Amino acid sequence: MAKQDESRKKGTFSNIRLAISKKYIYPLSRKRMMQVGGIGCLVLLVYFIFDLLFANQTFLSQGPVSVNHANFESECSRCHQSFETVNNTKCSVCHEKANDKLGTYTFAAHYVYTSADLRRVNTSQEHNAAKEISCATCHPEHRGRDAEITEVPDMRCISCHEYGSFNKNHPEFEFVRNRISDDATLRFTHIKHVKEVLKKIGSVNVETSCFYCHKPEGEGRHFMPINFDVHCAECHQPVGNETPALSIHDPNNPTLPGVETLQMIQSRRRPGTLWAFYTNPNEFTVKANDKIVKSPVYHKDPWVLENLKLIRQILYSDVGLTDLLKTLGSVPNNKTDILYREALQTLQDYANGLRGRPEPEVQADLAYIDKLLNIVQMNIGRYPINSFDSFFSFKRMIENPDLTEGQKKDLEDFSLKVAKPCLECHVVEHAAIARVNAEQRVLHRAVFNHRAHILQRRCLECHVEIPINQVILDKDTTQALLLKDRSEIQNIPKVENCYQCHTPKEASNKCVTCHYMHPNKEQRANLQLFVEKK
Secondary structure (H helix, E strand, C coil): HHHHHCCCCCCCCCCCCCCCCCCCCCCCCCCHHHHHHHHHHHHHHHHHHHHHHHHHCCCCCCCCCHHHHHHHHHCCHHCCCCCCCCCHHHHHHHHHHCCCCCCCCCCCHHHHHCCCCCHHHCCCCHHHHHHHHHHHCCCCCCCCCCCCCCCHHHHHHCCCCCCCCCHCCCCHHHHHHHHHCCCCCCCCCCCHHHHHHHHHHCCCCHHHHHHCCCEEEEEEECECCEEEEHHHHCCCCCCCCCCEEEEEECCCCCCCCCCCCCCHHHCCCCCCCCCHHHHHHEEECCCCCCCCCCCCCCCCCCCHHHHHHHHHHHHEEEEEEHHCCEEEHHHHHHHCCCHHHHHHHHHHHHHHHHHCCCCCHHHHHHHHEEEHHHHHHCCCCCCCCCCHHHHHHHCCCCCCCCCCHHHHHHHHHHHHHHHHHHHCCCCCCCCCCCCCCCCCCCCCCCCCCCCHHCCCCCCCHHHCCCCCCHHHHCCCHHHHHHHHEEEECCCCHHHHHHHHHCCCCCCCHHHHHHCCCCHHHHHHHHHHHHHHHC
């Protein structure tokens, strides 16, 4: 044994005599290593089987799932097939409607959301398959119970949207970038109205005048649409409003500009003119030169609207369904059903006006109209209707080829005279009052919550495009400043205004703070129905 120990001793290393081990180190026997490894593998296998059968597969799982999927956490097969990544088919079982042709939660359709512009939907399966990525790519699971699966990290977004940091590379808002003005169908100046409101409420606080007209909705995110009866009628009374002296319509010369008198409308008994039998005839005065004046002129005055319709029917040989609307013009993509509901109401009014007619043929037609109205009313909420297939636009009207250019101009000019009391606030085009977009949403790809911001900033600290403070408080009424106070000016802050608070160190600057990929319930239903219709 001593001799063996002597043989295992090591010599010195060079003349320096460095400290080294006195003996060689021999590894353990390979047989012993294999025995230990086999026992370890057996222990792991036993634990794996126990975990698979009795311990909810905690060994296989990467961690607890979020509260959204906690009810079936132990049922891995609900989401996973073998050990593969979760595919969209598994997600659609719960999140999609049965027999969904496009998928309201698919990535290929995500750019539709918030804007609700269904024209951007592509129903081509080949197109969508090329753009599709898995749900789990943006919504990873097994990050704990309290993990927000909808909080998509910015890295997922900028892998396609190459904007980088919000504070450095985010593009300017589209309405600023492309210089998109407001619809400008309402002649309105903020400065003038703010002065009147401050005088009325006896205040010098300009901010209070904002809330006099802009009433927050229940949750405070947005404001209720401006309504004439609620916000305007108190000051804009019909007292003193009257039309200029207008020529009376000559049935023998229909191309000659003129209005129908109340008696002419009553005798013609056109559908939708039941109001003529309840209108005070003393509101009309015939002048010595056989011209007529109406006073007062009310908001949405039926006599004015009826005569504008008469002029349109002369200007255009076919006005289509625009005849059923009081005003003409575009509406937001997600609000086009307003046009159809208004047209439906007009048809119902027409039907009500015919109910007092005793003629058998009228009653037979009325029964048929009622049947159609019931069908339309039942289906109007089932099928999404968008501006691209709308029949309520100027472009649908066909000009009368029998009119000369001079006759067209005379009729257009006369329509402005008929609607002169309306021109203080409204725009008249094609012998029709242009529709006012009372509910505006400027940011079509993002959402904004006023309530979350009002505690940090005041109204006029962000809305500075129209210089209300500068004119009201500084008494600076230069023409250059007043020219900025027009209805077509988007009094919305630019993106640089958002940079001031939304930084990595202050308010959130994540993509999902303002942008949501998936729709709300209304948008989801509209998208689904649109795809089914296609």
